[in-house]
Amino acid sequence: MIKNHAAAAKLQLVNSAAPQGDAMPSPLPLMQLSTGFWAFKTLAAGHELGLFAHLSRTGTTTADELAVALGIDRRPAEMLLTGCASLGLLETAGGRFRNTPASEAYLVPGKPHYFGGWIEMADKRLYAGWGKLTEALRSNRPTTWNPDVQASLFDGEDPKMLALFWEAMHSLSTMTARALGQAFDFSPYKRLLDIGGGSGAFDIELCRDYPGLRASVFDLPHVADIAAGKIAEAGLSDRIDTIGGSFFCEFPAGHDVHLFSMIMHDWDEAKNRALLSKSYHALPAGGAVVISELLVDDDKSGPAPAALMSLNMLIETEGRNYTPAEYAAWLRDAGFVDIETVRFDGPGANGAIIGFKR
Ligand SMILES: C[S@@+](CC[C@H](N)C(=O)[O-])C[C@H]1O[C@@H](n2cnc3c(N)ncnc32)[C@H](O)[C@@H]1O
Numbered sequence: 001m002i003k004n005h006a007a008a009a010k011l012q013l014v015n016s017a018a019p020q021g022d023a024m025p026s027p028l029p030l031m032q033l034s035t036g037f038w039a040f041k042t043l044a045a046g047h048e049l050g051l052f053a054h055l056s057r058t059g060t061t062t063a064d065e066l067a068v069a070l071g072i073d074r075r076p077a078e079m080l081l082t083g084c085a086s087l088g089l090l091e092t093a094g095g096r097f098r099n100t101p102a103s104e105a106y107l108v109p110g111k112p113h114y115f116g117g118w119i120e121m122a123d124k125r126l127y128a129g130w131g132k133l134t135e136a137l138r139s140n141r142p143t144t145w146n147p148d149v150q151a152s153l154f155d156g157e158d159p160k161m162l163a164l165f166w167e168a169m170h171s172l173s174t175m176t177a178r179a180l181g182q183a184f185d186f187s188p189y190k191r192l193l194d195i196g197g198g199s200g201a202f203d204i205e206l207c208r209d210y211p212g213l214r215a216s217v218f219d220l221p222h223v224a225d226i227a228a229g230k231i232a233e234a235g236l237s238d239r240i241d242t243i244g245g246s247f248f249c250e251f252p253a254g255h256d257v258h259l260f261s262m263i264m265h266d267w268d269e270a271k272n273r274a275l276l277s278k279s280y281h282a283l284p285a286g287g288a289v290v291i292s293e294l295l296v297d298d299d300k301s302g303p304a305p306a307a308l309m310s311l312n313m314l315i316e317t318e319g320r321n322y323t324p325a326e327y328a329a330w331l332r333d334a335g336f337v338d339i340e341t342v343r344f345d346g347p348g349a350n351g352a353i354i355g356f357k358r
Helices: 028-034 036-048 051-058 063-070 074-086 101-106 116-130 133-139 159-183 201-209 221-233 269-282 304-316 324-334
Strands: 090-093 096-099 191-195 214-219 240-244 257-261 288-293 337-343 351-356
Touching: 028 036, 036 051, 036 074, 036 116, 051 063, 051 096, 051 101, 063 074, 074 090, 074 096, 096 101, 116 133, 116 159, 116 304, 133 304, 159 201, 159 221, 159 257, 159 288, 159 351, 191 201, 191 269, 201 214, 201 221, 201 240, 214 221, 221 240, 257 269, 269 288, 269 324, 288 324, 324 337, 324 351
Parallel strands: 191 214, 191 257, 214 240, 257 288
Antiparallel strands: 090 096, 288 351, 337 351
C-alpha cells in the first residue's frame, strides 16, 4: 500500500505538554526547529534537480532509475527519495516512489497551480539573506540587497532578480487571490485598482471569479510589462489593463475598489498612511479599500506565518507585518469608516482589512 507521510511531517514546534514534577521538557521540538532548513533544502534540491517533474512524466521510480535519469550516484538518489518521502512530498510502495497529489499539483512546472517560483526564490534569494538575520537584527537594514546602492528592494532592475521575484509572487498570489475572492464579495464593484499589483495574479483570479469586474494593475513600468504578459496568457487582456507608474505619485482615477496586497508590509508607517490617504481621495463615495496581508495578532504573539514574514521583511525591506488594530487606526485617520477584518487562509495572507468611503 502507498504510504503518505504528510501527517508525520507536521512540525510540532511548541512543546504543549507541561513537564510533570521534575521531568525535563522534551528537547525534540528544539531539534525540529533547529533542523528546519534540512527539510527546506531537501524540497528545494528535489525541485531544482527536476525530481517532481520527472515523476510526473514517469509515474514512479526506483533509486536506481532515478540515479540514471538525474545523472547522479545511486546513494544520493536513494537519500533524496527517502528524504522527500519522509516529508510527505512522495509516496512509496515496494521500493517505488511517486509524487503525492500535492507534489503533482504544485511542484511540476507548467501545471496551473505551480508553486515552484516561490520555492526557487526562497532558495536562491531569501535563504542567503536569512543567513545574515543576526546582522539584519543588529543593523536594522536589509540583507538581500545593498541599501547604500539601491533605494529599495524594487529599485534594482537585474533581469534575473526580476524574473525570480515576480514568478515567486505569482505562485503565492494566485492562491491567495482565490481565498480573498471567497472571503470578500467584490460583486458590488466594477473597477478594481490593484496598487503595486505585481504580476497581476489577483486581477486575473478576481476577474475570473467576478464576471462583472474589470481591473487595472498599477505598478512600476518594468513590472507592468511582466503583468501584461501574464494577463495575455490568461486571455484577459480585454478586462485587465496595466498602468506603469509609481504609487508614491498620483493614483489613477476611475476605480471604485482599491487593493493593496503585500504592499503595506514593505513600507514604514508614514508611507503607508500616505498611501491610504491618497487611496481615500482617489476613491468615489461608496468605494472600498482592501488590505490583504499576513496579519500579526493584536497582542503581537503570532501567528508564526505572519511573525516570520515580518522578519522576512526585515531582511528585504523597511517594513514589517502589521496588526489589524494598526491598519484600522490608519484607515480611520485617512477617513475610511465601517472598518472590518475578514479572515481566510492563503499562502500570502491570512486576512484582509477593509475600509469604506461613504
Ligand atoms: C511584494 S510585491 C506584491 C505584488 C502583488 N500585490 C501581489 O500581492 O502579488 C510588491 C509590489 O509593489 C511594487 N512596487 C514597489 N514600489 C512601487 C512603486 N513606487 N510604485 C508602484 N509599485 C511599486 C513592486 O514592483 C511589487 O510588484
